[in-house]
Structures are given as structure tokens and as C-alpha cells.
Amino acid sequence: MAVEPKMTVDKKKLVDLYTRTLKIRLFESKVWDLFGQNLIPGTLHLYLGQEAVAAGVTAALKKTDWIQSTHRGHGHVIAKGADMKRAMAELLGKRTGSCKGKGGSMHITQFDVGVLGATGVVASGLPIAVGAALSCKMRGTKDVVACFFGDGASNNGTFGESLNMSAIWKLPVIWVVENNLYAMGTPIAWTCPSENIAQRADGYCIPNKIVDGNNALEVYEATVEAVERARNGGGPTLIECKTYRMKGHSRFDPAKYRPKEEAEYWLSRDPVEIIRKIAIEAGALTEKEADKIRKKLEKEVEEAAKFAIESEYPAPEEALEDVFMEVDA
């Protein structure tokens, strides 16, 4: 007789994890498609392959909790509950975009769902997360901040400064390292003396954990523990999520520098398939229900794309707006 796997999460949460992971996948696939049609100006850092990280982390957060995003931020924002129409319109540089066409892919942000911002400067989000967490603590809100950053960012000075500050002040922050093994084209092994980044947190007395970043359930469970610690005044946690990009770093990068066997291994571990299988095996979802969810999300993504494509570009002189907030007289 088969032994029922010990599940620490309820079935509803598994469906949630599947939905979040798939939603990012579908959104990003559509983005790639529109990009191929030359509808998206500039460059892109796609979240394809890393969906389980954003899905797992955000599934453990409340709406009033904050996330700090990165240059590879579409997935974070979508997972946190951003309006897909405004997100897609922003990527296309339209007036209806969440940043009115002033930010684009690298600054995709929806403040009203708890996104502090996406930043084009690697590692610059960590200090901002410290401040937001300090603010939560000083205002007594019990909200927490999850700060995403990559393996590359962990080599920047702000990593040390920010982990240290979060530890001495016991701030409610969850440091989420998305270790996709490459900083652009540079393998992490060339820039980090240890196999794992997580152990760096030991130097700041911050509890840390390494999880399979392609498994949304593992990410979620680690985040739940970290969030509980943060909300109860226990201070920060660092979670290292081992993951991999499905595409290259950016627009024109075919990622030829990645060894074939390595790429094959990781690409065979599809985050969407992994969580789908877990959910179905746990009886949280039938094949039919899973497909129904996919169809619903595909429709939403199509609608978002249509909205973005049909929206107007900003008028040129709108470039002059939003530098300063008006001061009340």
C-alpha cells in the first residue's frame, strides 16, 4: 500500500503554487513572442526557468507584505499579484503601463500590490529592502519584506552591508538569492569561492537554507518558516534557491557558454511540470482542472497583450512629468 506523502501544505495552496508558477510562464512566453514581433523596445531579462522562486516566495506573503525586485523582475511582479494588462503595457512602452512607459522591463513595478521597485543596478535593491523592513518594524505593521537578488548581486558590497544591518536590527526581511549559476555569462564558480552562497549568511548570524529553486513547494515551505521568524521579531533569513535560466541573460544572448550537460539537466527540470506533478499526485488537482487553469490564464495573458498592443504611446512631452512630486502650498 502506497504511503501518503507527508504534506505540510493544504491542497488549496498547491493549486495556488501551480497557478502562480504557470501564470509567470505564460506571461513570459507571451512577452518573448511579442518581443519576436518587435513590439517590445529595448532589452529583456526573462524570468523563464525561475518561475518557482517568485511563485513559492510570494505564496507565503500577504498582500501588505513587500517584495523588492531586480532587473529580471517580471516574474516577481506578476507573482505578487500585479495587473497583467498594466505590466504588459509597460513592457511595450505604453501610456497605460504601470510606470506610464517611463520604466519598461527593468523597472516594472506595481507599488499598490507591494512591489517596492525593480532596479536596473544589480544589488541596489538590498539596501532599499533594509529600509522598508526597518519602516515595517518602526511603524509596527508586522509586515515583512522579501528581497530577490541573484548570485551575481551577492558579490556586491551592498550584500554585506545590508545583511549586516538587517541582522543587527533584527529586521523582518527574507533575503532570496536566485542562484541561476551565471552572472550574465560568468559562472558563479569563477566569482564565489564556495559552492553555495547561503553560507555567507553565517558570517552575519543569519539563519539560511538552500532549496531547489525549481520546486515551488520547497521554496514556499522555506519562505513560510522565514516569514514566521520575521513576523515574530526573529529577524532575517536567507534562502538560496538553486535555479537556471531557460533563455540567455538578455535579448540577444543564446547562452552558448553553458555546458550542454548542465543545460540539459536543468532544462529537464521544468518548474511548471514539477509543481503540476506534485499537485496532481497530492490529489490537489486533476489533469482536467490543471488544463482548465491553464486555459483561464492563457485567456488573461492574451487579453493583457491585446490591451498593451492597443494602448497608446505616451505623448513626447510626457517625458517632462513625474520628476518631482508637487509640494502642497
Added chain:
Amino acid sequence: MPVMTYREALRQGLREEMLRDERVFIMGEDVGKNWGGAFKVTKGLAEEFGDERVRDTPISENTIAGAAVGAAITGMRPVAEIMFGDLITLAMDQVCNQAAKMRYMFGGQTSVPLVIRTVFGGGKNIASHHSQSLEAWFMHTPGLKIAVPAFAYDVKGLIKTAIRDPNPVMFFEHKLVYDKKEEVPDEEYLIPFGEARVHREGDDVTVWGTFLMVHKAIAVADQLAKEGISVEVIDPRTLVPLDKKTLLESVKKTGRLVLVTEETKTGATTAEIAAIVQEEAFDWLDAPIVRVNAPDTPVPFSPTLEQFFIPDEKRIAKAVKSIL
């Protein structure tokens, strides 16, 4: 009206805002009980408001500035102190890429109501890493407001306005004006940004300058008055927004302009002011605009070298006379 130092007036302004608004807090290196700030500006505030609201930080300038950004966009009103203006180089990403741009690149979704205080200027023989005047860098960054108070009355009214402003404000002070005294009202007052202070009215030459150079320009004006030369002295008090009206009206009256700051000459704020005046008041100028600045070198250490570096009253007077 009580007479107090610039330092005391600044502290009083900070204290009043902390009493008025519990979201206001101070953080920086050695701002708390043990030291009270490297220049003693925050002395006594930690005792009154506690360590949480007057928060000592590690030596982590970029994260001090960044934490101020994060706190500001989530409902607090941080006043971050960077111990010396030179050390703001370590926080440039958070100041110039984050605080300054956040409202714009997020399409107005947020604003960043923070104040970063730091101190510029030489004259204390502490050499190249503790004496620079870098205000032009920030004037070149859209999205930052910049206050440059030179007097006790101004510093109190301006810090209060800075803290209440919904935008990021770089609040620059000067080491050699902390002990300068002036009458400062006990009752609350705010000084709006973008309003210059005319210290001396005159008809022959306009002298525009900042920080310690305003004090020197006033001394020069008083001395030249005895020689029958009438000098108008203008202190902008804020660089962004800039009071162009007062400056241009003065130039249209005098037809002559001397610009004086302690910055190294190339690309200084004085260069920008000269450009504005020639663009907007060229027809009123009766003589070339003269700039009095420090030479294009790092700030030197030895007293003879540093005294040579910092513009003095003699150089200002000479510049005024050179265009009469």
C-alpha cells in the same frame, strides 16, 4: 530674539520636526548617544527621542542612503546623515540612481520623502578626503532638491521645509559655519525652497555665492562700501529649485556678476549659474561674468596650501574690482 549658532539652530529644527511628526527619524554613523554626530549636530537628540529614532549605523554609506529610500517609500520620513560630504561617493547609487529617479521611472507611483544631510568645505586641515565641495554633482542629477544653508536662521527654516518635502532633499552644510551665530526666532517658521536671501543690496556689482563664501562676500561688500563701491550679495539658499528671478533681477540692475564658491572651478555650480545668466540676461551684462573658485586640484592638507586653495576675501574683492 535669541542668538544661536548654526549648529544649535539646525538641531532645533530637527528636534521640532521630530516632535511634530513621529515618522521622522535620524540615522547615520555616530549620530547617537556616544558621539552626537561628528559635528555634534544631533547631540542630545538620542537622549530625548531614544536609540530607535536617532539610530547609529554601521559604516555602510550606500546602505544608509538606500535604507533611507526604502523607509521613505513605505511611510517614514528619514533624515540620514553622511558624516562627511566626501563619503557620499560611497552612496552615489542609492542617491542618484534610486532616490532621484524612483518617482520618475515608476511613473509617479511613489515619492521619496527623505533628507540626506552631509557637510562640505575645507578650512580644517583634514585634506582631500574630508574637505571637498561636491554640490554640483547633485545639481546635475534630475530628481534631487538641494539646500545649501549658510546661516543659522536659514538652516533651521530650511531643514524643516526639507523634512516636510515629499521629494528627496540633499541638505548640504559647511564645516566652518556651524559656529556662526545669528538671531533665530523661537517660534516656528519655514523657509520655502527656491527663495534666495539678499544679504546686502547694491547697485554696482552682484556677488552670488554659497556657504562660507557668502560670509566672505558680505565682508567684502562692507569693506568696498567704504570705498564707494556698492555690492549686492545674494545667497541662493537652495540650488534646486533655484531662485533665478532674484539673481536675474539683480544682474539686470547691476550689469555685473561675480560668482563665488569653494568648489573646484571646472563644472562647478558657478558654471551653471554663468550659463543661465548669459542665456537669460545677456543684454543686461556690462562686463564678463567672473568666477571665483578653488583651483582644479584635490583639497590639499598643509595650511599654506589649503589657504591658497580656498577663495579668500582678497580674491573676491579683486574679482569685483576687475569688472568695474
